[in-house]
Amino acid sequence: MFFYKPWFIKYKNKWKNIQIKQWKNYLNFFIIKIKGFNNPEDVKILTNVKIFVDSKDIVSLNDNEYYWKDIIGCQVINLQNYNMGKIYKIIETGSHDVLEITSQKNDFFLKKKRLVPFIYKIIIKKINLKKKIIQIDWDPSF
Structure with missing residues (x-):
């Protein structure tokens, strides 16, 4: 720092x-x-x-390392291809970071925001910074 x-x-x-x-x-x-x-x-x-x-x-990162500034604003899509919204902010908890996702206006589950743990390879399956899309294994009803 x-x-x-x-x-x-x-x-x-x-x-x-x-x-x-x-x-x-x-x-x-x-x-x-x-x-x-x-x-x-x-x-x-x-x-x-x-x-x-x-x-x-800032320093270039290794593979599978990301700056928060690059993650914020990415669309979040689950494995069922459901668009859960965009990452609004990231919360540091100590054990792992948590993504705060704001929902789309037409969100079927009517969630204004979701908190999803940033656990790479378990919940976070794929990150494509060029397309600004993050694929996660998460049920949108949570």
């Missing part, structure tokens, strides 16, 4: 480049020192802002 540089934040509708001077892991959190911020009170203005990196600067 800290080898991705530079970092950008959107603050007051402007993109700002931030530079990390140092960092450490503390109790499952990261503590970072940002250049130009010298005490905790100064950095409070950055609370709850999102951090971005340019996608051209």
